[in-house]
Amino acid sequence: MSSMYLRLFIRRAVNTRLYLDRVEDRCDMERSGPPIPVVLFDRLGSSTSCGVHSGNCAYQISLIIKFSMLCHPGLLISLRKFVMSAVSKPEVIFVLGGPGAGKGTQCTNIVNKYGYVHLSAGELLREEQLKPGSKYGELIQGHMVNGTIVPVQITCSLLAQAMEKSGSNRFLIDGFPRNTNNLDGWNEAMSDKVNFLGVLFFDCSEQVCINRCLLRGASGSGRSDDNEETLKKRFQTYQNSTIPIIKHYEAQGLAYKIDANKAADQVFEDVQKVLARLQH
Numbered sequence: 001m002s003s004m005y006l007r008l009f010i011r012r013a014v015n016t017r018l019y020l021d022r023v024e025d026r027c028d029m030e031r032s033g034p035p036i037p038v039v040l041f042d043r044l045g046s047s048t049s050c051g052v053h054s055g056n057c058a059y060q061i062s063l064i065i066k067f068s069m070l071c072h073p074g075l076l077i078s079l080r081k082f083v084m085s086a087v088s089k090p091e092v093i094f095v096l097g098g099p100g101a102g103k104g105t106q107c108t109n110i111v112n113k114y115g116y117v118h119l120s121a122g123e124l125l126r127e128e129q130l131k132p133g134s135k136y137g138e139l140i141q142g143h144m145v146n147g148t149i150v151p152v153q154i155t156c157s158l159l160a161q162a163m164e165k166s167g168s169n170r171f172l173i174d175g176f177p178r179n180t181n182n183l184d185g186w187n188e189a190m191s192d193k194v195n196f197l198g199v200l201f202f203d204c205s206e207q208v209c210i211n212r213c214l215l216r217g218a219s220g221s222g223r224s225d226d227n228e229e230t231l232k233k234r235f236q237t238y239q240n241s242t243i244p245i246i247k248h249y250e251a252q253g254l255a256y257k258i259d260a261n262k263a264a265d266q267v268f269e270d271v272q273k274v275l276a277r278l279q280h
């Protein structure tokens with residue numbers, strides 16, 4: 001398939017998902033859980049029709065794809081998978097815990113074994129801060145040095161952009177939502193668009209967290225906030241603002257607590273047990 005056709009297809013499929021989101025918002029169908037899209041391909045002359053059934057609603061969407069593109073059986077399967085991922089809501093797991101609890105380390109393990117895409121809110125903010133000409137650079141830097149939380153409009157739009165860009169439909173969102181502002185902003189902008197599975201909560205003592213961050217700083221993390229003074233503030237923010245968010249999810253039975261004081265490979269054993277539960 002030529003790359004021009006592939007690009008056209010991807011754009012159509014993404015537009016299809018956005019279109020569905022909009023139609024679904026207006027449609028007063030019964031919402032008895034997340035819609036399960038069923039995608040069927042019909043070969044109709046030179047175009048392909050793709051029907052998406054969602055609850056009581058059925059939409060007929062025509063994708064302008066050359067019939068010849070679909071002749072190869074392997075290609076047909078890949079295209080079908082692609083459309084399935086484009087119309088179904090992406091899976092999201094939040095990853096929370098104190099600074100240095102090992103969130104990033106465990107996310108790397110999960111990515112390697114399960115193929116999620118890892119999006120670290122802190123990392124996205126650091127990248128934005130370093131972008132030449134970013135209008136948010138100074139604001140982000142100020143929050144990082146003070147260990148406080150950047151307004152959600154900035155963080156949430158960075159996350160949404162990264163999700164869209166990745167082309168994946170399974171995400172670990174690390175270090176978010178960290179306060180009520182994060183939570184409210186996410187719920188307003190994103191909660192309808194994703195299939196939220198739950199929160200991995202890495203529970204780790206303050207002293208262990210601080211020691212790990214200091215060690216991370218000393219071994220050249222290059223992070224301006226891995227110093228004793230900022231760490232104290234980060235931990236205060238964690239206790240005052242993030243713990244209530246974890247409690248909020250715990251109250252709904254959606255937070256999975258993991259003892260993160262243990263060695264990294266033991267922590268990962270526990271992570272795998274939680275993921276086995278989350279994915280079924």
Ligand SMILES: Nc1ncnc2c1ncn2[C@@H]1O[C@H](COP(=O)(O)OP(=O)(O)O)[C@@H](O)[C@H]1O
Nearest residue numbers: 098099100101102103104105212216262263264
């Ligand atoms: N279970 C663990 N035991 C010891 N050191 C760890 C463990 N998990 C992570 N680390 C180390 O601690 C530091 C902080 O871990 P990181 O994953 O970056 O934490 P976070 O993303 O929560 O800030 C890193 O230097 C990492 O190598």
Ligand SMILES: Nc1ccn([C@@H]2O[C@H](COP(=O)(O)OP(=O)(O)O)[C@@H](O)[C@H]2O)c(=O)n1
Nearest residue numbers: 099100121122143144148149150175176178
């Ligand atoms: N949702 C978020 C996540 C991070 N941040 C900022 O980014 C800093 C670093 O966050 P991080 O997740 O990379 O690091 P840890 O504190 O978890 O080690 C935080 O102290 C906040 O200043 C934020 O403002 N909002």
